[in-house]
Amino acid sequence: MKRYLETGNFxxxxxxxxxxxxxxxxxxxxxxxxxxxxxSKRLPEVGGYYLQAEDECAAMHxxxxxxxxxxxxxxxxxxxxxxxxxxxxxxxxxSEIPIVVLNSGRVGPVSGITGAPGxxxxxxxxxxxxxxxxETIVLAPNSAQEAFYLTVEAFYLAERFRMPVTLLADQxxxxxMEDISVPETDAEKAQMGLRxxxxxxxxxPEFYPAVDKIDIPPVxxxxxxxALCSDWTPTEEGYDTEEVEACHKHVYRLIYKVRNxxxxxxxxxxxALDDDPELVVVSFGTPSRVVKSAVKKARETGMKVGALRLIxxxxxxxxxxxxxxxxxxxxxxxDGQLVREIQRACPKDSRVxxxxxxxxLPGVQELxxxxxxxxxxxxxxxxxxxxxxx
Amino acid sequence: xxxxxxxxxxxxxxxxxxxxxxxxxxxxxxxxxxxTMLKSHGTEQRGGYVRAQVIVSREPIDSPIxxxxxxxxxxxxxxxxxxxDMVSQGVIFYDPSSTxxxxxxxxxxxxxxxxxxxxxxxxxxxxxxxxxxxxxxMARKMEIFGKEILLAAMLDVVPKFKEENARAFEAGYQxxx
Numbered sequence: 001m002k003r004y005l006e007t008g009n010f011x012x013x014x015x016x017x018x019x020x021x022x023x024x025x026x027x028x029x030x031x032x033x034x035x036x037x038x039x040s041k042r043l044p045e046v047g048g049y050y051l052q053a054e055d056e057c058a059a060m061h062x063x064x065x066x067x068x069x070x071x072x073x074x075x076x077x078x079x080x081x082x083x084x085x086x087x088x089x090x091x092x093x094x095s096e097i098p099i100v101v102l103n104s105g106r107v108g109p110v111s112g113i114t115g116a117p118g119x120x121x122x123x124x125x126x127x128x129x130x131x132x133x134x135e136t137i138v139l140a141p142n143s144a145q146e147a148f149y150l151t152v153e154a155f156y157l158a159e160r161f162r163m164p165v166t167l168l169a170d171q172x173x174x175x176x177m178e179d180i181s182v183p184e185t186d187a188e189k190a191q192m193g194l195r196x197x198x199x200x201x202x203x204x205p206e207f208y209p210a211v212d213k214i215d216i217p218p219v220x221x222x223x224x225x226x227a228l229c230s231d232w233t234p235t236e237e238g239y240d241t242e243e244v245e246a247c248h249k250h251v252y253r254l255i256y257k258v259r260n261x262x263x264x265x266x267x268x269x270x271x272a273l274d275d276d277p278e279l280v281v282v283s284f285g286t287p288s289r290v291v292k293s294a295v296k297k298a299r300e301t302g303m304k305v306g307a308l309r310l311i312x313x314x315x316x317x318x319x320x321x322x323x324x325x326x327x328x329x330x331x332x333x334x335d336g337q338l339v340r341e342i343q344r345a346c347p348k349d350s351r352v353x354x355x356x357x358x359x360x361l362p363g364v365q366e367l368x369x370x371x372x373x374x375x376x377x378x379x380x381x382x383x384x385x386x387x388x389x390x
Numbered sequence: 391x392x393x394x395x396x397x398x399x400x401x402x403x404x405x406x407x408x409x410x411x412x413x414x415x416x417x418x419x420x421x422x423x424x425x426t427m428l429k430s431h432g433t434e435q436r437g438g439y440v441r442a443q444v445i446v447s448r449e450p451i452d453s454p455i456x457x458x459x460x461x462x463x464x465x466x467x468x469x470x471x472x473x474x475d476m477v478s479q480g481v482i483f484y485d486p487s488s489t490x491x492x493x494x495x496x497x498x499x500x501x502x503x504x505x506x507x508x509x510x511x512x513x514x515x516x517x518x519x520x521x522x523x524x525x526x527x528m529a530r531k532m533e534i535f536g537k538e539i540l541l542a543a544m545l546d547v548v549p550k551f552k553e554e555n556a557r558a559f560e561a562g563y564q565x566x567x
Binding site (some may be wrong): 235 | 423429431453457552
């Protein structure tokens with residue numbers, strides 16, 4: 001392993017290259033600029049291509065072109081750029097084109113605050129384009145090292161499910177520095193649990209029906225496959241159609257290729273949940289690290305608290321919320337987003353609370369105060385940063 | 391060594407705050423510690439509020455935020471005021487040319503006045519070496535790091551004028567006993 005003191009952006013770039021990414025198109029934006037910068041240096045070194053796009057919409061369309069040309073591709077941005085992916089993201093979902101996308105979370109809406117972390121895109125990454133009728137895959141690292149690991153995983157899933165995969169990493173993950181180990185040998189890659197999947201190009205003309213056991217068509221379009229790529233509903237041969245039945249068949253598969261195979265996607269970290277604690281603290285991204293510190297401290301003082309960290313956000317892991325407990329969602333937003341999914345997924349007689357703010361992480365002491373208050377059966381007392389309303 | 395050591399450096403953009411955090415982080419890696427270094431900054435390239443939070447530990451680090459710094463280094467009065475109440479047991483370094491300290495706090499918490507900017511100008515002719523002088527002063531008190539390792543980390547990180555930076559570091563180191 002080679003050790004670095006580097007940013008999450010650097011880790012993501014190294015991981016992408018390791019996973020076989022050879023094309024990156026992007027447009028600079030804090031806090032994802034360093035990813036584009038790193039890719040502009042790294043890709044030419046390995047025979048790849050870096051393209052500076054005129055905006056984010058063009059960047060992701062360029063990635064679609066790269067993917068159709070047979071390459072593993074990536075783009076990266078922050079919230080204000082991610083919304084400009086709306087059009088090409090839809091193309092990639094509907095035409096089943098593998099692309100890895102970084103959304104580095106800062107504080108919104110719009111330009112908001114650049115150099116501070118936010119988690120306001122929890123739903124935005126679930127519904128990144130118009131029209132509905134699809135599922136998305138979203139992974140949320142909480143450290144630079146995990147960003148490395150999940151980037152490799154994102155490329156695997158993008159190829160496996162033939163669709164775009166989003167990495168949602170807050171500004172502290174992408175912009176913060178940390179000690180990072182980068183594997184150099186195959187043994188080290190295996191030790192890290194990395195999995196890889198090569199691009200499979202089928203030169204037959206059929207778009208679908210699927211032959212794969214997880215219901216995914218065999219071909220990635222383009223690259224002389226003879227199959228068409230279009231934003232219309234495709235027939236089984238890949239021709240455009242306006243038939244409702246064909247549309248249903250197509251989008252049903254877009255949804256269920258993901259829903260039926262969540263076991264290949266879902267990842268989480270359970271901490272101190274074995275003894276069915278009264279309070280379960282749910283979080284993702286960097287806040288989860290403070291939550292873990294706080295739960296460790298809480299346990300030392302005898303509080304029955306556990307932590308559940310979501311590593312994959314979408315498809316949402318409803319099955320993890322079976323406990324009849326008090327739930328607390330800790331998020332970097334003021335409006336409460338993850339908390340809504342928790343309430344939908346958990347047993348109906350559970351109490352669900354929300355603690356959120358932007359730009360700064362909650363402190364361990366603040367969390368301990370909130371834990372105690374909830375364990376005492378109270379609502380969260382109005383200290384300066386909590387927002388119980390959602 | 392404590393379970394975790396928290397270091398907070400704050401000031402204005404352009405003072406080398408993030409650089410200092412980066413140097414300390416690299417020194418931690420050289421000593422086989424685990425480390426996180428978060429930087430917060432405004433949109434401005436220079437002049438805005440900047441903060442670097444470094445956590446050093448032998449174990450994997452959960453919370454990456456500084457809540458009770460063992461070492462707090464202030465490069466501006468606003469930065470000092472914003473964070474001074476967090477310090478309970480730790481020590482504070484500050485540059486009196488840019489930072490006005492609270493006399494009540496000085497009675498309770500160890501403050502090291504490091505005239506880093508003045509020394510940088512006097513000995514090296516340029517204020518740009520201010521943060522290297524400060525790092526030298528901090529090196530004297532940050533027991534978890536060897537002096538030579540901090541110096542080596544600094545020389546790895548600064549792109550040029552390495553000799554001048556090393557002299558600045560030494561001048562800072564000699565300033566505090």
